[in-house]
Amino acid sequence: MGAGNEMNLRYMYATLLFLVAGGLLPLLFLPRSDWGQLDAPLVMSLAVLVYSAAMLSYPVAANKERILDMTFWLFAYVFLGLVPLVQLAESRFPWPDTYGDGTLVTAQLMTLAGLLAYHAGTLLGKPSKASPTAPGNPAADFAKPGGTRRFLVVSGLAILISGALLVQSGGIHSLFLPRNALQNVYETKSQGLIADQLIKVPVFVCLIFGLTLWKRRLFRSALPKLTTLLLLALCLVVSNPISNARYWFGSVMLTLCLLFVPWRRIGRFGWTAGYLLLFIVVFPYTDLFRNNLDGDIQTAGISDIFVQKGDYDAFQMSLNAVEYVGANGTTHGKQLLGALLFWVPRSLWEAKPLSSGQLLGEASGYFYTNLSCPLWAEGYLNGGLAGVVLLFAVYGFVSRRLQSKYEESRRLSTMSIYRIIVPFLSAYQVFLLRGDLMNALAYMSSFLLFAYLFARRSGGGSLRKSLRGSRSRSPGRTFAADRAGSAAFSRYTLSDITKR
Known part of the structure; x- marks a missing residue:
């Protein structure tokens, strides 16, 4: 064509x-x-x-x-x-x-x-066309000599940690209980949250890195491939839709699709149409196993679902935020501070704010307070309309910068960490925007932390050494030296990049 x-x-x-x-x-x-x-x-x-x-x-x-x-x-x-x-x-x-x-x-x-x-x-946030790629970033390229060995070591640790915590929490059987039945496994909510993240997140991060390295044909033996298959099986088990919230199961599945389904084969139109179908039709029925395993589907018109199910309460929670600020004034950033410092236990911070969804639910007199709170309502609670504008201006700026790094990495065919975290953030962003912010940040931060640590351990030292000896060379000679020092990148020649 x-x-x-x-x-x-x-x-x-x-x-x-x-x-x-x-x-x-x-x-x-x-x-x-x-x-x-x-x-x-x-x-x-x-x-x-x-x-x-x-x-x-x-x-x-x-x-x-x-x-x-x-x-x-x-x-x-x-x-x-x-x-x-x-x-x-x-x-x-x-x-x-x-x-x-x-x-x-x-x-x-x-x-x-x-x-x-x-x-x-x-x-x-649109970067200048003349802005160069930052070569000194230790997480810029994680597929360096020794990367496969580090992948095996880190993956082995992740599998051991996940397995040990699974045994402590009741074994594989506990993974197929309704989500609400798992709340009493640990003594405190904080213990449960930490254990839950350590069971799922390191395995998922290692799986993404393993599949990415495998897709780029950087595995030279059977062992890393078998390890990746084991990670895939374990990830599907621990992140199943029965015992996990929709935000996590959906993020895992969508991230894998965005990473490994060829974008051009489906196209922007196909992805958008698929997401619309997911949000409007599929999303309301993905909490069938919250309380039991019967999975009894009660069909209703989509318009009825929009006005009956709490899944679609984002606009109503914005209305509740308006009424709360009208009656009590803004929190002057207190709610935002509580979300950013979610990791501080309440035993050390007695005045730690409630999550914004719970705050609005209690203020509105609802019997159920485990509610969402969209990012718009978060901004309004903290600073009124000015808070909304400031929050989303920063959010848009950061999103564009991350997106630009992702596009640059794809254009240059480099194994950048942005090719890992941006697809995850794209999938997870739906739950970040729906809120509330405190819970969304608590779950998102663990993925970002493990992804950064994995990428840094997998290529930082080798990358710095290769850069130290090549600063005085011309671009062509620098590339040739890097190619000679890293057999994993032998197929990415300068002419290949130019053709792309």
């Missing part, structure tokens, strides 16, 4: 996606009788929906991968655009409550302010 035909095809897909997401789906979900009586909250929900649909469609036409942006705008479209449209049209929310027009409009302004700030942050 010629370049012109391919471009025309991309524009056709982009137009189709925008028309379906920005026009057809609202028509399907919003009753026809409501179109003649659109009030300000409904119009603002439509604005959020159309804006998000446009931001989803543009990268399809521009042939941009940008997986972090993709999941951000997908979340905004579904949870802050389409779902609020249905909830406002039917005047029903997942948790029984009523709200005035002032609260509804303020929550929509909060949403739009966050989206615009994120968009601005991504524009500001």
